[in-house]
Amino acid sequence: MIDKLPLLSRRSLKRLLVAEVPGNRTDIANDWQSRRIAAWTIAAVVIAAAGLLVITGRVIQLKIAPSEQLTAAMADPFSTRTSVGRRGDLVDRNGRLLATSTIGWRLFIDPAEVEDLATIGVQIQSLIGLDAIEIDQRLSRRLRSRFVPISGILEDWQVDRIQSASLTGVGMERRQVRIYPQEQSAARLVGVVGFDHEGLGGLEHSLETRLGGTSGSVRYLRDVKRRPMWVASHEYHPHVDGAPVRLSIDMAIQRYVEHRLESAVSSCNAGGGRAIVVDPASGEILALADIITKREGWPGQPEDPLRDTHDRLGRNRCVSDPYEPGSTFKPFVWSVATEAGLAEAEEVLPTPSGTPHRTSSGRRIRDVHYYGPMTWRRVLVKSLNSGMAIVAERMPSELMRSCVQRFGFGQRTGCGIAGETAGLVTPASSWTSYSQVSVAMGHEIGVTPLQMVRGFSAFARDGTLPSLRLLAEGDVSPVEQRAIEPSTALFVREILEEVMTDGTGRASQSDQYRLFGKSGTAQLPRVEGGGYHEDRYISSFIAGAPFDKPQVVVLCVIDDPDRSLGAWYGGRVAGPVVRDMVDFSLKYLGVPADKINDEHGMTASR
Amino acid sequence: MIRPWQALLLIVTGLLVLGIIAVQSAGLSVGRDQAATLPGLLLDRTTLLGILALLALLCGMYTPVDRLSPPRCQWIPTVLLVAAVVLLVLVQIPGIGREVHGARRWIDIGPIGFQPSEVAKWALVLFLAWHVVARADRLGEFKRGFLPGAAIILFIGALIGIEDLGTSVVIVIVGMAILIAGGCRLSHALLPIPFAAAAIVAALFASPYRLDRLRAFLDPYADPEGIGYHVLQSMSAISGGGLAGRGLGNGVQKFGYLPEDTTDFLFSVICEELGLVGCLLIVALYMGLLLAGLRIMLNTTRPFYRLLAFGILLMITVQALVNLAVVTGMAPTKGIALPLLSSGGTGWLLMGFCIGLLASIDRVSGRSTPEKAWHGQPVTT
Numbered sequence: 001m002i003d004k005l006p007l008l009s010r011r012s013l014k015r016l017l018v019a020e021v022p023g024n025r026t027d028i029a030n031d032w033q034s035r036r037i038a039a040w041t042i043a044a045v046v047i048a049a050a051g052l053l054v055i056t057g058r059v060i061q062l063k064i065a066p067s068e069q070l071t072a073a074m075a076d077p078f079s080t081r082t083s084v085g086r087r088g089d090l091v092d093r094n095g096r097l098l099a100t101s102t103i104g105w106r107l108f109i110d111p112a113e114v115e116d117l118a119t120i121g122v123q124i125q126s127l128i129g130l131d132a133i134e135i136d137q138r139l140s141r142r143l144r145s146r147f148v149p150i151s152g153i154l155e156d157w158q159v160d161r162i163q164s165a166s167l168t169g170v171g172m173e174r175r176q177v178r179i180y181p182q183e184q185s186a187a188r189l190v191g192v193v194g195f196d197h198e199g200l201g202g203l204e205h206s207l208e209t210r211l212g213g214t215s216g217s218v219r220y221l222r223d224v225k226r227r228p229m230w231v232a233s234h235e236y237h238p239h240v241d242g243a244p245v246r247l248s249i250d251m252a253i254q255r256y257v258e259h260r261l262e263s264a265v266s267s268c269n270a271g272g273g274r275a276i277v278v279d280p281a282s283g284e285i286l287a288l289a290d291i292i293t294k295r296e297g298w299p300g301q302p303e304d305p306l307r308d309t310h311d312r313l314g315r316n317r318c319v320s321d322p323y324e325p326g327s328t329f330k331p332f333v334w335s336v337a338t339e340a341g342l343a344e345a346e347e348v349l350p351t352p353s354g355t356p357h358r359t360s361s362g363r364r365i366r367d368v369h370y371y372g373p374m375t376w377r378r379v380l381v382k383s384l385n386s387g388m389a390i391v392a393e394r395m396p397s398e399l400m401r402s403c404v405q406r407f408g409f410g411q412r413t414g415c416g417i418a419g420e421t422a423g424l425v426t427p428a429s430s431w432t433s434y435s436q437v438s439v440a441m442g443h444e445i446g447v448t449p450l451q452m453v454r455g456f457s458a459f460a461r462d463g464t465l466p467s468l469r470l471l472a473e474g475d476v477s478p479v480e481q482r483a484i485e486p487s488t489a490l491f492v493r494e495i496l497e498e499v500m501t502d503g504t505g506r507a508s509q510s511d512q513y514r515l516f517g518k519s520g521t522a523q524l525p526r527v528e529g530g531g532y533h534e535d536r537y538i539s540s541f542i543a544g545a546p547f548d549k550p551q552v553v554v555l556c557v558i559d560d561p562d563r564s565l566g567a568w569y570g571g572r573v574a575g576p577v578v579r580d581m582v583d584f585s586l587k588y589l590g591v592p593a594d595k596i597n598d599e600h601g602m603t604a605s606r
Numbered sequence: 607m608i609r610p611w612q613a614l615l616l617i618v619t620g621l622l623v624l625g626i627i628a629v630q631s632a633g634l635s636v637g638r639d640q641a642a643t644l645p646g647l648l649l650d651r652t653t654l655l656g657i658l659a660l661l662a663l664l665c666g667m668y669t670p671v672d673r674l675s676p677p678r679c680q681w682i683p684t685v686l687l688v689a690a691v692v693l694l695v696l697v698q699i700p701g702i703g704r705e706v707h708g709a710r711r712w713i714d715i716g717p718i719g720f721q722p723s724e725v726a727k728w729a730l731v732l733f734l735a736w737h738v739v740a741r742a743d744r745l746g747e748f749k750r751g752f753l754p755g756a757a758i759i760l761f762i763g764a765l766i767g768i769e770d771l772g773t774s775v776v777i778v779i780v781g782m783a784i785l786i787a788g789g790c791r792l793s794h795a796l797l798p799i800p801f802a803a804a805a806i807v808a809a810l811f812a813s814p815y816r817l818d819r820l821r822a823f824l825d826p827y828a829d830p831e832g833i834g835y836h837v838l839q840s841m842s843a844i845s846g847g848g849l850a851g852r853g854l855g856n857g858v859q860k861f862g863y864l865p866e867d868t869t870d871f872l873f874s875v876i877c878e879e880l881g882l883v884g885c886l887l888i889v890a891l892y893m894g895l896l897l898a899g900l901r902i903m904l905n906t907t908r909p910f911y912r913l914l915a916f917g918i919l920l921m922i923t924v925q926a927l928v929n930l931a932v933v934t935g936m937a938p939t940k941g942i943a944l945p946l947l948s949s950g951g952t953g954w955l956l957m958g959f960c961i962g963l964l965a966s967i968d969r970v971s972g973r974s975t976p977e978k979a980w981h982g983q984p985v986t987t
Contacts, residue, residue: 023708032789034912036788037788037909037912037916040901041787041900041915041919044923045919049893052927052930055930055931056886058935059934060882063847063882070838074838074842074846076843077861120857221858223863224863234823269952302952
């Protein structure tokens with residue numbers, strides 16, 4: 001052992017030896033002490049190792065299975081902030097704002113933070129004039145909540161005052177506010193948003209997916225003073241603003257149409273009225289109006305309970321409520337029958353001269369006037385039911401049904417207005433010869449005003465139907481379907497111009513534009529008991545202009561005009577309305593007059 | 607084969623590096639004027655202190671520990687102890703002692719601040735080791751063997767306990783252990799326990815915050831926002847991040863939620879950021895420190911070396927265990943730092959020096975071997 005350690009010093013060798021010599025008192029004590037210390041050290045190390053093990057176990061327990069109490073007590077150092085996407089604007093075809101969103105503030109109280117709940121209401125009242133009693137009531141209902149809204153959207157001066165007062169426990173919440181700059185114009189068409197800025201009715205509702213923004217959120221770590229620290233990239237979701245939507249509506253025309261319709265409805269004490277202006281070439285709807293009046297003592301009065309709840313809510317009867325078009329339907333049947341060669345325009349038909357016509361099944365067909373035998377052409381100009389019935393009986397029922405279908409009746413236009421119906425068309429299984437004659441006169445068929453203008457647009461075009469649309473987007477709409485040949489369309493248009501000059505539309509002539517149109521006066525169906533009212537009507541008029549290159553088709557439906565006021569025929573009640581709307585629209589659109597006036601005020605067709 | 611003092615050096619370096627990194631991470635905050643840069647971190651006070659601590663360790667390593675052993679040089683431990691007592695008295699005097707968190711524990715000399723209790727605890731260890739070995743033959747007696755040592759321990763413990771009950775308890779435990787291991791009777795050592803207990807109870811009731819800490823330990827959930835906040839935040843930090851941890855620097859609790867994150871509660875931050883790996887790393891380093899110290903102690907037969915090694919190891923171990931028990935919610939909150947990890951300042955330097963003394967023992971005994979090992983087994987190193 002010694003030889004292995006060549007550097008052994010004499011001193012240490014001696015120490016080693018001395019330690020091994022028994023009997024040296026100090027060294028015995030030293031040896032005993034050394035062993036005792038070593039034993040205690042080993043014991044201490046073992047205890048310390050055990051302690052470290054216990055602590056490791058505790059750490060693992062805290063990491064894997066923290067107690068529920070601890071989990072509950074753990075502070076969540078993350079906050080989430082949401083951001084709201086701005087709702088898209090609704091504008092008319094020229095960019096006029098119909099609906100837009102801004103930011104507003106509303107007041108809320110956190111009762112837990114307020115110093116003196118008893119006086120906070122009075123304080124706010126003295127600041128911004130809200131009712132202190134109402135504030136106190138709202139607070140007392142929800143004292144435990146940390147968020148009690150106590151006002152609607154504040155005005156600017158109120159916001160300023162609240163900000164400068166900086167009351168503890170009183171805060172303002174940012175909210176989107178929807179503003180309708182056009183106020184009551186096109187109100188129900190545009191609709192309204194609810195409290196959370198979601199579309200409740202009208203286009204606000206049906207265009208929700210486009211207008212409504214998606215809200216975003218960001219979850220961030222915060223320090224103890226609630227200052228944001230950082231955000232993980234996957235926890236940032238930006239909000240997306242809603243897209244603006246441009247409508248085909250022209251607010252200038254819309255305002256005029258609404259105004260004119262209203263005066264017409266009130267002047268004939270009607271139950272309501274509807275009017276539509278479309279551009280037949282593009283299929284764009286330029287104006288769409290629908291009025292319901294409040295009249296006492298008129299059973300079967302049009303109703304819409306929703307309108308009473310909110311002046312921007314309610315159905316749009318131009319697309320939802322079918323009516324029997326009456327004589328305005330005759331041009332469709334006339335054109336199809338002529339095109340099929342079932343009657344020549346100049347063929348003289350045995351229309352009666354004094355008594356109602358009787359069909360082959362013996363049904364009495366009445367006319368307003370009895371002119372005696374008339375040509376098929378004059379049947380349309382004078383709107384003779386008897387003539388229509390005679391030719392209708394020549395038509396195979398399939399052809400009549402195809403006529404209805406070719407002009408788009410029984411099919412929705414799909415223009416994008418909610419609540420659109422397809423109208424009512426008698427199914428083939430119930431189609432009788434009675435149906436055949438009724439439909440030829442515009443009865444036993446329910447059409448919506450919108451279907452009516454679509455079908456009539458075929459005469460203003462080349463015999464095809466436009467697909468109607470409410471949004472000014474994309475190019476000229478594709479041709480939807482062909483109803484009649486272009487030559488037939490032009491021919492019918494000529495006859496419809498004759499209606500204006502020499503038929504039921506005489507009262508509705510324009511002195512500037514060559515209109516082609518047709519009146520209709522259908523008896524009002526009884527709500528109860530079936531059949532029709534003898535003295536109540538739906539009077540309508542539909543027309544297009546200018547003649548060569550029609551730019552508008554206008555329909556006006558007057559629901560149930562008061563007969564006691566002396567006028568109820570479509571040509572009298574609705575015709576002038578349509579004429580005024582056509583005149584206004586064309587002048588507004590800058591369409592030159594196509595009627596030549598001489599200096600004596602006489603008008604003449606070219 | 608690596609020698610124990612080399613292992614010691616590596617372990618201490620490892621602990622200091624881990625400590626510096628963890629302290630830097632825990633010290634991150636929002637809204638600092640300057641962004642944290644690598645040179646900025648490397649020249650930081652903590653890093654400098656870490657380097658100084660290593661230098662102190664080298665100083666301790668080259669201290670001729672053999673010159674200290676009894677019966678030589680009694681004046682050194684005595685002077686150190688008297689100096690420590692003087693400092694402990696001075697720190698009580700307003701104007702000299704600086705208050706931190708309501709306790710006057712610091713003395714500032716220029717830019718350098720230190721706690722006299724740090725000086726006192728190591729001076730006591732050295733003094734007791736010397737004293738016990740010098741009086742080896744009389745230790746069994748109560749009056750002449752046990753009482754002088756015990757009196758000094760309790761006197762210093764009481765002085766420290768005025769402002770720092772936790773450190774006081776640690777010092778009394780370590781001091782008594784040195785007496786017992788050195789040869790005093792266990793029954794004698796049990797005698798002061800009632801007095802110490804009475805003193806602790808008195809201290810509890812003298813300062814309401816101590817009672818609160820005890821209540822918080824017993825039921826932290828009773829007042830999670832108040833007295834229970836500290837320990838709950840610490841346990842949340844340890845629990846947070848799961849076994850894998852949130853990743854170095856990604857801890858959440860250090861942003862104001864967990865107080866004292868760079869000092870007493872550094873372990874919680876390490877567990878949150880480094881997960882179980884961080885915890886195991888620390889446990890392994892301390893275990894390594896203990897085993898290397900044990901090896902050194904067994905390699906020498908000189909009672910003074912053994913007792914000095916025992917005292918130093920025990921001082922480190924008790925502090926570490928108390929700290930870990932506190933931050934894991936297994937003991938009431940005490941102001942005890944995690945040795946060599948918590949941002950310690952002068953505490954690091956003194957501890958580095960004392961571990962250097964351990965290495966010095968290894969060097970001295972290695973140089974002067976062959977000595978007979980314990981149980982007469984030859985020791986190969």
